Amino acid sequence: MAEKILEVSQLTTGFFTSKGVVRATDRVSFSLEKGETLCIVGESGSGKSVTALSIMRLIDFSNGRVLEGNITFRGEDLTTKTQEEMTHIRGNNIAMIFQDPMSALNPVFTVGDQIAESLMLHQGMSEAEAMKEAIELLRRVGIPAPEIRVKQYPHELSGGMCQRVVIAVALACRPDLLIADEPTTALDVTVQAQILDLLRNLQKEFGMSIMLITHDMGVAAEMADRIAVMYAGVIVEEGTVAEIFDHPSHPYTQGLLHSIPGFETERGTELHTIKGTIPRLDQLPTGCRFHPRCPHAKERCSREEPVAFGLNAKHQVACWMYDNEHPFTGKTEVAQ
Secondary structure, eight states, rough: OEEEEEEEEHHHHHHHTTTEEEEEEEEEEEEETTEEEEEEOOOTTHHHHHHHHHHHTOOOGGEEEEEEEEETTTTGGGGOOOHOOOOHBTTTTEEOOOHHHHHSTTTOHHHHHHHHHHHHHHHHHOOOHHHHHHHHHHHHTTOOSSHHHHHHHGGGSSSHHHHHHHHHHHHTTTOSEOOOOOETTTTHHHHHHHHHHHHHHHHHHOOOEEEEESSHHHHHHHOOOOEEEETEEEEEEEEEEHHHHHHHHHHHHHHHHHTTTTTTTTBSOOOOOSOOOOOTTTTTOOOSSSGGGGGTOHHHHHHHHHOOEETTTTTEEEEEEOOSOEEEEESOOOOO
């Protein structure tokens, strides 16, 4: 049996606002095995980044808090840890790559100093030892002339090189779990492919697990072992990459796939769109959160929030269409 590195159970994260507590994730559950890549996909505002920040316990610094649930990492519940205890876990056992490499790096320190800091803090290296390791890490992530680059500042590097530095910082202590939040969003297509190849190669070398957050289904198809689809703070579908792409079952998942240029559908390769927009978290609809945008919505969908139905051992979906006791019948009703 594969070793579970991370298990998230019923995670509910809220932000405290003048209007009360707004739940950004609601009873989110998933797990991640050693050496596995889980992709969390969905539109902006789905709760992907909040889930990642909750695992890192960084949400506490953004007027947020884990309200309910457990985050178990290697058998320990991170929700019970103090921030002092988390400083020994963050960067050492769990590392994170943030969306914008330029804002993730400190502009007043050299890239070598920023890599060495983690090594000195977590590994107890001397400054000289840490700097030597920083040069080696820059070489591993494909930066040419690392002996020169280690002394440079972030503004002296290109966006792609800065992202490689961010990866070097994240991997400095050989973490068990790497959380990558949209690691290729700000990069051109060629550099994106290079970064993804780099992550795959480093994963094999270090044997780490990756939780990859993306809105790009193409990236998910290329990188994932399993995919979790999020919408408005909840997971609506989860399965292996083969199940999700060959048998997309939730109308939202189908919409995401059908909106990819060239994706084959029952209507050919016509480009589709998902009508409407994702709801504000303080104005969520009753029942299924997707029902105002769903082409298959029925009256029940506006009243009752769906539970997750297991289609098989590797695939589950939260949609009333898969309720065997009360299945949808008759002509499809298109939501107005």
